[in-house]
Amino acid sequence: MLDKPLRVYTIYSLVVLAAIVPVYFWAVESIWKAELDEHNEIVAEKFRRDILRVKLSPSEWDLVLDAWNRIQPGTYLEPVDKKEIRPDSTYNVMRPSYGKRFDDRFQGLATYVYIDQTPYRLVIETNMEEAYETFVYIGSVSFLSFLLLVVGFILLNRRISRDIWKPFHQTLGLLRAYRLDSRKMPLFEPSGIAEFEELNQSLAQLIERNQVIFNEQKEFTENASHELQTPLAIIQSKVDSLLQTDGLTQVQFDLLGQLQNAVFRTSKITQNLLLLTKLENRQFDRNDVIDLHRALEENVDTVCHYSGLTELEIRTDTRNGGTISGNRVLFDILVRNLLQNAVRYTTLPGILVVRCTANRLIVSNTGAETLIADKLFKRFSRASSQKVGVGVGLAIVKRICDFHNWRVGYRFESGVHLFEVEFSENYT
Amino acid sequence: MLVAISDYLRSEDYRCDTAVDYGSAIRKIADYQYDCIVLDLMLPGGDGLKILEELRKVHREEGVIIISARDSIGDKISGLKLGADDYLAKPFHLPELAARIFALIRRQKFAKSNIVEFNEIAVDLEKWVATVHGKQVQLTRKEFDLLIYFLANKHKLLTKESIAEYLSGDMADAMGSFDFIYAHIKNLKRKLKLAGGNNYLSTLYNSGYKWGE
Numbered sequence: 001m002l003d004k005p006l007r008v009y010t011i012y013s014l015v016v017l018a019a020i021v022p023v024y025f026w027a028v029e030s031i032w033k034a035e036l037d038e039h040n041e042i043v044a045e046k047f048r049r050d051i052l053r054v055k056l057s058p059s060e061w062d063l064v065l066d067a068w069n070r071i072q073p074g075t076y077l078e079p080v081d082k083k084e085i086r087p088d089s090t091y092n093v094m095r096p097s098y099g100k101r102f103d104d105r106f107q108g109l110a111t112y113v114y115i116d117q118t119p120y121r122l123v124i125e126t127n128m129e130e131a132y133e134t135f136v137y138i139g140s141v142s143f144l145s146f147l148l149l150v151v152g153f154i155l156l157n158r159r160i161s162r163d164i165w166k167p168f169h170q171t172l173g174l175l176r177a178y179r180l181d182s183r184k185m186p187l188f189e190p191s192g193i194a195e196f197e198e199l200n201q202s203l204a205q206l207i208e209r210n211q212v213i214f215n216e217q218k219e220f221t222e223n224a225s226h227e228l229q230t231p232l233a234i235i236q237s238k239v240d241s242l243l244q245t246d247g248l249t250q251v252q253f254d255l256l257g258q259l260q261n262a263v264f265r266t267s268k269i270t271q272n273l274l275l276l277t278k279l280e281n282r283q284f285d286r287n288d289v290i291d292l293h294r295a296l297e298e299n300v301d302t303v304c305h306y307s308g309l310t311e312l313e314i315r316t317d318t319r320n321g322g323t324i325s326g327n328r329v330l331f332d333i334l335v336r337n338l339l340q341n342a343v344r345y346t347t348l349p350g351i352l353v354v355r356c357t358a359n360r361l362i363v364s365n366t367g368a369e370t371l372i373a374d375k376l377f378k379r380f381s382r383a384s385s386q387k388v389g390v391g392v393g394l395a396i397v398k399r400i401c402d403f404h405n406w407r408v409g410y411r412f413e414s415g416v417h418l419f420e421v422e423f424s425e426n427y428t
Numbered sequence: 429m430l431v432a433i434s435d436y437l438r439s440e441d442y443r444c445d446t447a448v449d450y451g452s453a454i455r456k457i458a459d460y461q462y463d464c465i466v467l468d469l470m471l472p473g474g475d476g477l478k479i480l481e482e483l484r485k486v487h488r489e490e491g492v493i494i495i496s497a498r499d500s501i502g503d504k505i506s507g508l509k510l511g512a513d514d515y516l517a518k519p520f521h522l523p524e525l526a527a528r529i530f531a532l533i534r535r536q537k538f539a540k541s542n543i544v545e546f547n548e549i550a551v552d553l554e555k556w557v558a559t560v561h562g563k564q565v566q567l568t569r570k571e572f573d574l575l576i577y578f579l580a581n582k583h584k585l586l587t588k589e590s591i592a593e594y595l596s597g598d599m600a601d602a603m604g605s606f607d608f609i610y611a612h613i614k615n616l617k618r619k620l621k622l623a624g625g626n627n628y629l630s631t632l633y634n635s636g637y638k639w640g641e
Contacts, residue, residue, distance in 0.1 A: 229497035233518035238521040239434035243585050243636075244439070253499045253585075253633035260521075260589040267519050275501075331503050386471055 001358040013150040018081075020199065021143065027136050033107055037090050040109035042123040044088075045073070047122060048113055061115060074106075085112045085119055098128060104129040130227065167191030171200055183209070207409045221274050221331055228270045271394040275333070279399045286404060288328040292321025292356050292423075294326070299335040300354050302341065310347040322358035324423040326404045334400045337393040338363045338419055345371070345417060361421045370412035377408070392422050397421075433466070433492070452465035454492075457483065463492050463533050466525070466603025467512070469496040469503060477510060484511040491532040495520070513640045515631065521590040522583040527573075532578030546579055548625055570595055571616045577630060578639035588635045606635075613637070 041160050056064060065077050088111045097104035106125040113122045167189065174186040185207060188200035230370045233366040241251075278284065283285050340366040342352050350366040377398035401408045443477040445460065447453035450473035457465070457479070464621045465483070469476035472544055480492060494507045497518040504515045514528050534542050534553040542554035550559045551572075558575060567575065577586075577594055588606045595609060628639050 093512050149568065152638055218502075222502075226497040231519045233497060233520070235429050236519035237429050239523060240436065240590075241432050243587065246438070246583070249488075249634070253587075253636060255588050259585055263519055264589065264593065272518075329505075 001065075005161065006154065009154055009157060010370070013154070017143075017146070017150070020146070024142070028139065034137065036107035036126045036128065037109060039091070040107065040126055043124050044109060044111045044113075044122060047075075049383045051113065053117055056116075058116065062389055064421060065115075066118075074125050074127070076125075077120050078123075079113070079116075080121045082119055084121070086110075088112075093125070095125070096099055097129070097241060107230075114362050120187055129338050164193065165426065167193060169197045169199075171196065171203065195211050214281075214283065217278075218283060220282070221281075223318065225270065227268060232263050232267050238262070239263070269392065269395070272396060274336075275396060276392065279330075279396075279403050280313055282328045282403065284330060286326050288326060288331075290324050290326055290331055291319045292324060292359075292361070294321075294334060295331060296354060296356060296361070297331055299339065303331065303336065303339045312343065312346060313349070313351045314354070315351065316354045318356045320358055321356045326406075326423070330400045330403070334397050334421070335361075338421075339399050342419070343399075349358060359423045360425070364416050367417045368411070368415075371410065371417065376410055433522065433525065437526060440584075442529070448472070450476075450479070454482070456620060457488075461464055461488075463536070464491045464493065465494050466495060466529070469494060469498060469507075477506065480507065480512055481508050488557055489536065491529075493525070494530060496523075521593060523577065523584060523586055523590050524594045526584075527577045527580040528593060531576055537566055544579055546582075546628070549575075551575060551579065559620050560620060560625040563623055565619055565623045567616070568612075570612050571619065574612055574616050578637070581639070583638065583640040585632060586637045586639075588637075593636070605634055616636070 008401050048248050069076055069078075088109065091108045091110070093106050094103045095106055095110060096102075102255040105128040108123060108125040109126075111122050113120050170191075171188055174188060178186050185204070188204060191200075192195060211226060233318040238257050242248075243256055297316065300314065300316050338361075339352075339354070345367050347368045353360045353363070355364075377394050398408060400406075401421060405424055407420075408423070409420050411418050430446050434446050435586075437444050441507050445456055445462070447456050453467075453471060454474075467469065467476050467479060471479070472476060476494070476496070480494070483490065483492065491513045492511070493516060494503070494512045494516055495516045495567040496503045496507075504517075510576055513532055516525060516528060530544075542552055544551045544553065548561050550562075553576070556572060558572060559565050574591070577591065578594060588609055591609050591613075592606050595612065596622045613629070617627060621627060628641060630638050630640075632638055
């Protein structure tokens with residue numbers, strides 16, 4: 001933005017300079033010509049007056065005029081016939097000049113005088129060049145000073161602009177570095193400029209309001225989690241205690257096992273729902289740098305370790321993974337949900353493949369029948385006739401993708417379920 | 429829940445002190461030195477994290493396990509950053525808490541011993557090595573964790589659900605079946621037997637396990 005006014009000024013200066021030079025010279029020349037005409041006219045007038053005082057005989061006049069024409073530079077007298085008399089005229093001519101190699105320009109005046117009742121044409125020519133050269137020098141000096149002014153102006157302007165825009169850039173820097181959950185309000189330095197003061201004030205208010213809302217939402221989800229998970233924890237601990245009582249029957253044992261299972265599932269569902277809420281409230285940053293190759297390897301490793309399913313072959317090809325930016329924790333959740341989902345829906349024996357290109361992840365697994373695509377990413381819907389999952393895993397995948405502006409898609413081709421995630425860099 | 433936890437731990441031969449709120453917690457910590465502190469973040473009367481901050485500020489050496497019902501991701505990260513040694517989200521199984529305390533206490537740098545012995549079986553928790561009659565047994569990480577789980581919950585009836593959750597950690601989100609734990613348990617028993625150890629693991633009620641003599 002600093003460049004724009006500077007560019008405009010520079011172009012303007014150049015245009016003015018370019019225009020000024022010919023105009024300058026044209027003006028100067030016109031003025032000078034006018035001055036010379038006046039000068040010639042004065043000389044002619046002086047001649048007319050003074051000639052009346054000189055009394056000479058015609059033969060003496062001839063001698064005098066002959067000598068005059070030969071000696072006096074710049075004037076020339078010649079007798080003319082009466083009918084050749086015309087009004088005065090000025091003209092401009094190039095002529096070889098006395099003592100110089102090249103022709104010079106002369107401003108001339110042709111007028112008619114009477115000497116002893118005989119009409120003569122008096123021609124007065126004044127050399128323009130000498131003064132002309134002076135004018136060139138004067139012009140150059142003016143031009144240079146003007147140039148100096150312009151350059152100085154541009155440089156000063158640039159320096160001043162930089163100083164003026166410093167508070168702006170500082171504000172911009174603070175905004176960029178600001179994190180919603182950083183608990184620290186950005187401190188804008190006071191600048192001397194009213195507009196930036198107002199901007200900073202408005203920004204501070206906006207940020208504070210956002211911070212308050214964010215904190216309230218965060219507190220809500222934390223409290224909700226606490227309220228929901230605590231009773232579950234109590235149930236769990238009672239079940240654990242019951243398990244250790246004496247005289248436990250098989251029936252009681254089985255019931256307690258089912259209780260544990262139910263508590264576990266309820267807890268997971270609660271966690272997932274809260275995660276979805278937080279995603280919707282955008283309570284996450286997206287600033288981690290994620291190396292696809294390494295991150296995927298780690299996650300697949302974790303899944304492999306835990307699956308222990310011998311009939312499931314797991315293949316990975318993540319060498320071409322590039323780096324993307326996003327939230328690392330959410331990324332891990334996304335990948336693990338996709339993998340868990342794939343594991344669940346693989347008919348054994350089967351193959352699970354994790355592949356990635358520079359910015360795309362493909363998880364595929366062999367399966368029996370297609371999943372219902374449009375129900376797939378919605379919460380709690382049964383996307384398959386076969387198994388019941390926790391229900392939110394893929395909804396979370398979808399939300400995480402939405403949050404990052406990534407795209408996720410599913411298709412079923414020749415006995416293989418394919419989930420694709422495209423990581424793009426455009427955040428709105 | 430405090431009662432359930434402390435009763436269970438006492439039955440595993442731990443001496444337990446309990447505190448029901450922030451104030452009494454601070455006082456107990458100031459007065460005594462412990463081997464391990466189980467800290468609930470939602471303590472009535474104050475924020476559990478502050479206690480953690482206080483502990484670390486004065487460079488106390490107790491191992492700290494945070495338990496919380498709040499929000500696994502955020503709390504885990506901030507807890508670990510503040511210097512907690514482990515994090516367990518509610519609801520959890522008591523045996524799991526016991527296993528984590530067991531491992532934590534013996535992993536501490538200033539622990540009396542990093543080695544746990546059960547008859548001919550010895551487990552070094554610092555070096556991650558298990559031996560039978562002094563001879564090293566090659567265990568995978570999962571098998572090692574499993575062994576610790578059993579040793580930490582001796583004579584307790586353990587369900588396949590609790591073992592599955594313990595082994596899967598964060599991944600426990602509906603791993604379809606429990607087959608994988610059967611495989612790990614089977615392998616562990618086999619390896620211990622091959623190294624000349626006795627079998628201390630018995631199956632009860634069809635899918636329950638108990639480690640003991």
